[in-house]
Amino acid sequence: MITRMTQLFVRTLREDPADAEVPSHRWLVRAGYIRRTAPGIYSWLPLGWKVLRNVEKIIREEMDPISQEVHLPALLPSEPYEATGRWEEYGDLLFRLKDRRDNDFLLGPTHEEIFALLVKDLYSSYKDLPLSLYQIQTKYRDEARPRAGLLRGREFVMKDSYSFDIDDAGLEKSYQAHRDAYIKIFDRLGFEYRIVSAMSGAMGGSASEEFLAVGENGEDTFVRSPGGYAANVEAVRTPVPDPIPYDDAPAAHAEDTPDTPTIATLVAVANERVPRQDRPWEASDTLKNVVLMVSHPDGTREPLAVGLPGDREVDMKRLNAQLEPSEAEPFTDEDFAQHPGLVKGYIGPQALGTESVTKIKFLVDPRVVTGTRWVTGANEPGRHVFDLVAGRDFTPDGTIEAAEIRDGDPAPDGSGPLSLARGMEMGHVFQLGRKYADALGLKVLDQNGKLVTVTMGSYGIGVSRAVAAVAENTSDDKGLCWPRELAPYDVHMIIAGKGETVGAADDLAVALSERGVSVLLDDRKASTGVKFADAELIGVPTIVVVGKGLADGVVEVRDRRTGERQDLPVAEAADRIAAIVKE
Amino acid sequence: MITRMTQLFVRTLREDPADAEVPSHRWLVRAGYIRRTAPGIYSWLPLGWKVLRNVEKIIREEMDPISQEVHLPALLPSEPYEATGRWEEYGDLLFRLKDRRDNDFLLGPTHEEIFALLVKDLYSSYKDLPLSLYQIQTKYRDEARPRAGLLRGREFVMKDSYSFDIDDAGLEKSYQAHRDAYIKIFDRLGFEYRIVSAMSGAMGGSASEEFLAVGENGEDTFVRSPGGYAANVEAVRTPVPDPIPYDDAPAAHAEDTPDTPTIATLVAVANERVPRQDRPWEASDTLKNVVLMVSHPDGTREPLAVGLPGDREVDMKRLNAQLEPSEAEPFTDEDFAQHPGLVKGYIGPQALGTESVTKIKFLVDPRVVTGTRWVTGANEPGRHVFDLVAGRDFTPDGTIEAAEIRDGDPAPDGSGPLSLARGMEMGHVFQLGRKYADALGLKVLDQNGKLVTVTMGSYGIGVSRAVAAVAENTSDDKGLCWPRELAPYDVHMIIAGKGETVGAADDLAVALSERGVSVLLDDRKASTGVKFADAELIGVPTIVVVGKGLADGVVEVRDRRTGERQDLPVAEAADRIAAIVKE
Known part of the structure; x- marks a missing residue:
């Protein structure tokens, strides 16, 4: 095939587009592969469309041996999503609309519900399983901040597959088959990637891994250890220290600590006025109690306090990954006004938790184990409490992974210190389990003629995003630089x-x-x-x-x-x- | 490739689905090719998806030599459609929605606007033209009565292409290239089809032809003559007779005509009580005046009276094809109540038209030429006027093609009597002209450095509909019967x-x-x-x-x-x- 440039629908640009934040976006627009139609919504020009179809071809070649291609609608009735709760949980991310008869519809962001219903519709016996179905389809998410061209769009192409098994062993096998196929696909696409443990997020379910394209423009942070541990930062579990005996710990005592607006000034003042016997106070000896307002999908709100060592910040992405589908935001002045029991800047555990008069749920960092001694707020302006002992002087409602992960933190599996890197989620494999099948009544007869709920897996690849990820990984200072298999021309x-x-x-x-x-x-x-x-x-x-x-x-x-x-x-x-x- | 039935995601049904009205729908569902997800919205199972992709392959092979494949979004901003008026004109057919920032969007029913803007965005010179672009894409129309499975869906797959030329000769060439490619495509798809002249409809523009799959379950009626004339029934022009001298015609006179609720009874009473000299009165001598209420896209409404020979009914599809994007419906009792000057069942031209006190626009069938003598309503209950002469006793506001076409009517080009048949629109080729380019400012510099408006063509093929049309054309009493090139397996x-x-x-x-x-x-x-x-x-x-x-x-x-x-x-x-x- 020969295409003449004088005939090709393309116009290269000498200047970067004004809204281009990342190389893939800059080059794909400048080289005439894509063109913005609306924020987060792109048109594929002939060159770009060829590359996208090359990516699709690779995906089909690796998926066909393990799954059957189907194609479900993008315009979907609301009822199945209401049955699983996602109609609400998705919040503003979901494009919702009504038809002329005032029926509710949505533009599919992902299709667990519809696939589960389709299988329920056709199949009824364990003999029909295992089953794996996939589609390559246009998907929709009304992102709050569509950005970076194809990397985070509102209309995008995804390969999504779903596995259906009678038992956990079957699900594990389907999961591995997808994981293996994904490795082949991403190897062929030819960009650097890592497989990391992931949170289940809004999807429910258990085992879950992400395929991240490594790159400084990635939206996700992940960690790896010399011993091979790798996880999305949201999924990192903090190693829990052993409890510490506290029989010899001094009694808690409140002290004046004027002019200590920061942890650093508090530590300085503490070492000067209330010195510790064995060693100086450090930032990690202070207990910082952060109050947040949590919004639930049903529209209700409740406050949450998180206690963590003062040398660490709350990582809102990590915190919210634990709370999904609920979402936390920092307390506003208005929120404080409605909780007069909380003295801003001086909140201590005594004002929180189950025993507190304010009755705010109080969750602590896993490092706050029984016997740890803390310097923390005294619930009075200008005063802090010293030697407040966890398990003796306060009892939190539980723990939560909300603290930031730092370079050098120990890996949870003992495989050495973690290092942080940036990546972009390109694929996700996920043992969903029975959550969706339960909600939608997807049951089959087992070998004993008993109805059992099917267990599902869900597996996604960002197809249009992959075009951008490859561009991001392979471009240089002159422009795009396609791997052979993806190039629009030889x-x-x-x-x-x-x-x-x-x-x-x-x-x-x-x-x-x-x-x-x-x-x-x-x-x-x-x-x-x-x-x-x-x-x-x-x-x-x-x-x-x-x-x-x-x-x-x-x-x-x-x-x-x-x-x-x-x-x-x-x-x-x-x-x-x-x-x-x-x- | 080998697929085992025990592995294939399929379930054949012994019974027809309850909602199946036509063979293609019945067989495609029973054989496990498609499955309904919502009214007019279908899921493609593995067998069906293979057939659809085979159709796409044929289309690509025939389109690639004349056009470049691109892919535009389905989720589209409203502004371009507001600029051309179609945001309103589409009425309830358009799926409209808002994003989280309250911006208006639509799900694309067809993409003239977006393609015009894309070309405007990239191109600026006559040297860039001619240009032809196409896409195979999921489209959306909120049909009032989705029916017949894939034949009239609300989410469906279309191939749409658009040509861009500097002048009419170029457009004619682009149009012919598409027409030729369509012939190759439909020949390969292997069903019986006819190319018929068509109305331009809501699209504006001039020359337009449809490719109809011949079949009794088609929604469209078309005509053909022995001499080769073929047209969609909406597009048939009635041959206009020569005016008739009326110097010798008797003066108009009103008569009592009791008990004449129908044209037949009126003719009988007329022949009995007011016999005509030269020959008996016939139904075609009566002038039936039908009043309708026309709704315009801007929401306003106005009455319209249509006068036509009493032996013919108004064909609402033909009438509305002339009025598009406005839409007519029969007068309701309420409408009559608001127009007391109109005596239901006895409306005569005297009560209509420019000279009338009721001032209702009055259009007549092209056969109502000057000098024709009519029996028509006297605007009094139980009375009719005789020998009312067009051009002497009344002057209509114009003519309209609203009367039904009947087997045996003469072809407008003199090629013999028309015969009627049913068909389903599978493709449409259309010389749009400059309507969209004008509305959206798509101009390029011509050879003299002058800005000229580009002229466009628009060309569509119903891809998912083609699957149904082939099924419809080839199935027998045992089931589906695919042509080799479309079959899911060899x-x-x-x-x-x-x-x-x-x-x-x-x-x-x-x-x-x-x-x-x-x-x-x-x-x-x-x-x-x-x-x-x-x-x-x-x-x-x-x-x-x-x-x-x-x-x-x-x-x-x-x-x-x-x-x-x-x-x-x-x-x-x-x-x-x-x-x-x-x-």
């Missing part, structure tokens, strides 16, 4: 001259096309410099220049990625370029 | 036995698969009768039975369509079946 041929040069280029393009090589032929009336810059921007892996070399009977072949050049005799060029393309 | 192999039979079938399936033949292998524990009925229901073109014949060293091969059988020696079976499949 060869980008530049006609660098007139007259006979044009004829020679045409002949070579035809010869390549006959060898199954697809050619983008730059036949524009433009300077070779402009053509070359565009070729580097567009990022086809092999660039062929037909021009001056013809006088010596050669054409030039460049590798877009390495920049390596070689001159090939015209007579051999078609065969040798075809060989390079099929390497 | 061969449906039935294992009719146990033990060695299973091994022989497996071997043959593998041998076929190695020859590039896809096999659906029925390995279920079911009777041969059940398997055979399912094979006929599913409709794969070639059915292979591996069973009793093995004793004689043969397998049976049946042609699903013709029912022809032949026994093939086992040793030759793979090669000979592969040859049949590739015929």
Whole structure:
């Protein structure tokens, strides 16, 4: 196949688009692959659409051996999502609409409910299982802050699959099959990725891993240890220390601590006025109690206090991952006004928890074990309590993973210190379990003729996002730089001259096309410099220049990625370029 | 590729689904190709999805030589549709929604606006034209009465393309290129179709033709003449007779005509009480004046009177095709109450038109030419006027094509009497002209550096509808019966036995698969009768039975369509079946 640049619907841009925050977005727009239609909503131009379809092809080739392709609607009735609670839980993320008869519909963000109902509709026996179905489909999420082009859009393409098994062992097998297929897919897509343990999030369920594309523009933070532990930061469990005997601990005592607006000033004042015997007070000896307002999907709100060592901040993403589908926000001045028992800046556990008059739920960091001694607020302005002992002087309502994870924190499995990195979620494999099947009555008869609830898995790949992730991972300072399997064309041929040069280029393009090589032929009336810059921007892996070399009977072949050049005799060029393309 | 029935996600049904009105719907659901998710919204099961993708493949192969594939969003901002007026004009057909910031969006029913803006965004010169872009995409229309399965859905797949040209000659060329490609596509899809002249409808524009699948369950009526005229019934122009001299016509005179509730009784009474000199009165001598209420897209309403020969009914589809985007409905009792000047059942032209006190717009059938003499209402109960002469006694505001077309009516081009048939619109080619480009400011610089408005064409194919149309055209009383190119598998192999039979079938399936033949292998524990009925229901073109014949060293091969059988020696079976499949 030969496409002439003069015919191709494309316009390359010399300038970055104003809203481009990340390289993939910048290059995909500048090279004429995509074009914004509305915030978070993109049109795919011919070059971009070819790449997307190449990604789809890879996904189909790896999914077909383990799953059957189907296609469900994007416009969905609300009832199934009401049955599972997600109609409410999704909040503003869901695009909702009504039809002419005033029936509620939504644009599918993911299809667990509809797949469960479809299987319920058709199947009724354990003999029908295991079953795995997948689709590649346009999905919708009304993101609060659509950004970074294809990386976080409101309309996007996903591959979603669902497995249906009679028991946990079957689910585990289906999960592994998907995990293995995903490894093959992401290896072929050719960007750097990590598989990390993940939270289940709003989906319910148990085991869950994410495939993250490694990259500084990723929205997710993940950790890894030298010993091989890897997890999304939301999923990291803090190792719980052993309880400490506190028989010898001094009694708690409140002290004046004027001018201590920060943990650092508090530690300084504490060491000066209330020195500790064995060693100086440190920030990690202070107990910071942060109050938050939690909104539940049903619209109700309740306060929550989180106690954590003063040397750590609350990580709202980690905290909210534990609370999903509820969502916490910091207490506002108004919230404080409605809880006069809480003295802002001086909140202590004594004012919280089950025994407290304010009766605010109080959860602590897992490090706050029985016997730990703390400096914390005295619930009076300008005063702190010292030697307040967990389990003796206060009893929290439980623990919560809300504290930030830091470089060097120990891995929960003892595999060494954690290091932090950024990534973008590209895939997610998930043992859903029976939550959706239960809510929707998906049962089959087992071998004993007894109705049992089916257990489900849910598995996603961001297809349009993968285009951006590959662009992000492979582009350089000149533009895009596609892996062979994803490139919109095999060869980008530049006609660098007139007259006979044009004829020679045409002949070579035809010869390549006959060898199954697809050619983008730059036949524009433009300077070779402009053509070359565009070729580097567009990022086809092999660039062929037909021009001056013809006088010596050669054409030039460049590798877009390495920049390596070689001159090939015209007579051999078609065969040798075809060989390079099929390497 | 081999798919085992025990693994395939399918469940065939012995009974017709309750809501199935047409064969395609009945068979596609019973054979497990599609499943209803909501009214007019279907899920594609593995078999159905394969057929749909086969249709897409044919379309891409024929479109790629003349157009470039892109992919635009389905979720679209309202502004471009407001600019062209279609945000209002579409009325209830449009699915409208708001995002979390209260911006208006719609689910695209067709994409003229967005394509025009995309081209405006990228292109600016006549040198960039001509241009043709296409997409295969999920579209949305909130049909009042979704019906017939895939034939009229609310979510459906369409191929839509758009051409952009600098002048009318270019548009004509782009139009012809699409028309030619459509002929190739519909020929390959393999159902009976006709190309008919069509109305432009809500789209604006000039030349327009439809590709109709011929079939009694079609929603559209079309006409053809022995001389080759063919048109959608909405598009038929009535031949206009020459005016008639009326100098000798008697003066109009009102008469009592008691008990004449129908045209037939009126004609009988007229012939009895007011006989005509030259010949008896006929129904076609009466002028029936029908009043209607027209709703405009802007929400206003106004009455309209249509006068037509009493032997013809108003065809509301034809009438509304002329009025689009406005819509007419019959006058209600309430409407009559608000227009006391109109005596129901006795409305005459004297009470209508520009000269009337009621000032209702009065349009007549093109046959009501100057000099025609009519029997019509006298605007008094029980009385009619005789010898009322058009152009002498009344002057209508114009003509309108509102009368039904009947078998035997003359073709407008003089090519003989029309005959009526039913069909389903499968494709539409349309010279849009400059309506959308004007509304959206799509201009380019011409050769003289002057800004000129681009002229557009718009071309659609109902992709999911095509699946149903082929099913409709090819199914028989046993089930589906796919043309080779659309079939989900090449061969449906039935294992009719146990033990060695299973091994022989497996071997043959593998041998076929190695020859590039896809096999659906029925390995279920079911009777041969059940398997055979399912094979006929599913409709794969070639059915292979591996069973009793093995004793004689043969397998049976049946042609699903013709029912022809032949026994093939086992040793030759793979090669000979592969040859049949590739015929």
